[in-house]
Amino acid sequence: MTPMIAYRPRHIYVESRIRRAPVTERILRALPGCTTHEIRDHRKLDGEPLPFTGYSAAIKRNVLILAHHPGPCVRPFPGSREGPEPREFYIAHANGCPFDCQYCFLQGYFDHGAPVLFVNRPDLLKELTAHLGRTAANGPAVYHAGELSDALALEGWSGFAAAAVPLFRDFPAAELELRTKCARVEALLPTGPPPNVTVSWTLTPREAWKRCEHRTPDPLARLRSARAVREMGYRIGIRLDPALIYPGWEKGYKRLIQQIHEHLGPHGAESFVIGGFRYSRELGTRIRQRFPAGTLLAPEFVRCEDGKNRYFRPLRVALYRTIIEQIRGHDPKARIRLCMETDQVHTDVFGARQAGGTPPP
Numbered sequence: 001m002t003p004m005i006a007y008r009p010r011h012i013y014v015e016s017r018i019r020r021a022p023v024t025e026r027i028l029r030a031l032p033g034c035t036t037h038e039i040r041d042h043r044k045l046d047g048e049p050l051p052f053t054g055y056s057a058a059i060k061r062n063v064l065i066l067a068h069h070p071g072p073c074v075r076p077f078p079g080s081r082e083g084p085e086p087r088e089f090y091i092a093h094a095n096g097c098p099f100d101c102q103y104c105f106l107q108g109y110f111d112h113g114a115p116v117l118f119v120n121r122p123d124l125l126k127e128l129t130a131h132l133g134r135t136a137a138n139g140p141a142v143y144h145a146g147e148l149s150d151a152l153a154l155e156g157w158s159g160f161a162a163a164a165v166p167l168f169r170d171f172p173a174a175e176l177e178l179r180t181k182c183a184r185v186e187a188l189l190p191t192g193p194p195p196n197v198t199v200s201w202t203l204t205p206r207e208a209w210k211r212c213e214h215r216t217p218d219p220l221a222r223l224r225s226a227r228a229v230r231e232m233g234y235r236i237g238i239r240l241d242p243a244l245i246y247p248g249w250e251k252g253y254k255r256l257i258q259q260i261h262e263h264l265g266p267h268g269a270e271s272f273v274i275g276g277f278r279y280s281r282e283l284g285t286r287i288r289q290r291f292p293a294g295t296l297l298a299p300e301f302v303r304c305e306d307g308k309n310r311y312f313r314p315l316r317v318a319l320y321r322t323i324i325e326q327i328r329g330h331d332p333k334a335r336i337r338l339c340m341e342t343d344q345v346h347t348d349v350f351g352a353r354q355a356g357g358t359p360p361p
């Protein structure tokens with residue numbers, strides 16, 4: 001099965017220890033024209049015979065790295081601070097993805113842009129199963145598979161999500177969220193999913209997509225895929241994170257919310273999560289270097305307690321209120337959460353903090 005995105009690397013870096021892994025063999029067979037370079041450790045690429053020279057679009061577009069995840073691959077989700085024990089986790093099945101969103105926080109996180117796919121899939125699934133057994137037995141727990149990568153961008157090669165979805169059937173207290181910007185993923189996912197799996201789509205209005213989300217599928221194509229996946233029995237989430245301020249954003253979001261409801265129906269999305277664009281100092285530096293003509297950092301920002309820059313508070317309150325008003329206009333009972341926001345902003349927007357809203361770390 002090939003991935004449902006127009007991504008074809010030219011160079012594959014393979015760690016020697018997983019050179020004979022079944023997923024590696026399958027990918028190398030599917031990409032016969034690629035040059036293959038064996039490497040010792042994907043974390044030390046500057047010491048390899050073909051070293052990388054920093055973060056670049058060319059590396060992101062042309063190189064795929066196949067590696068062994070040294071583990072643990074299930075980790076507490078940053079910012080999940082509610083309660084004494086973490087109940088929210090992410091699964092590190094890949095680092096980075098072949099898309100190139102201007103705002104992607106991973107640009108400030110990894111030294112290079114090349115996606116790293118962890119092909120020791122049996123180890124990852126074994127660890128996930130053990131984690132579910134330990135954690136989901138003690139109450140509700142949420143697992144995200146789209147934190148350090150798009151959850152489905154490499155699925156056609158990795159098959160990780162297809163193998164992980166059935167595991168959740170035995171752990172009804174746990175939830176799996178597969179967050180993606182992909183289209184045409186319906187062929188990659190198993191039919192008859194357990195009820196505790198959500199496939200969520202990150203969306204921005206068309207103008208913002210054109211400016212900021214390089215190589216990602218058209219938002220309408222994503223919505224068509226969301227409709228098809230919903231018909232397969234999956235729960236659908238809509239993630240407006242980052243929500244962006246740009247000239248004409250009000251109209252853009254109005255149209256986007258309309259399109260979401262046209263494609264999914266009035267109660268078709270089980271939840272909406274909204275998070276204003278925010279950036280660390282490292283990410284800001286990288287965005288300025290890589291996109292000097294970009295306007296992402298043009299609005300007024302303030303440095304918040306967690307060190308991240310966010311839109312000036314009145315701007316983000318206006319952004320959230322406008323989007324929420326549009327959503328509620330279609331579905332007054334829609335479940336809406338703000339992501340990584342302060343108590344003050346929750347109060348300004350909702351009158352009080354919503355249950356399950358994620359505070360800034």
Ligand code: SF4
Nearest residue numbers: 097099101104149150
């Ligand atoms: S799809 Fe997600 S992980 Fe991939 S570049 Fe865009 S923001 Fe980053």
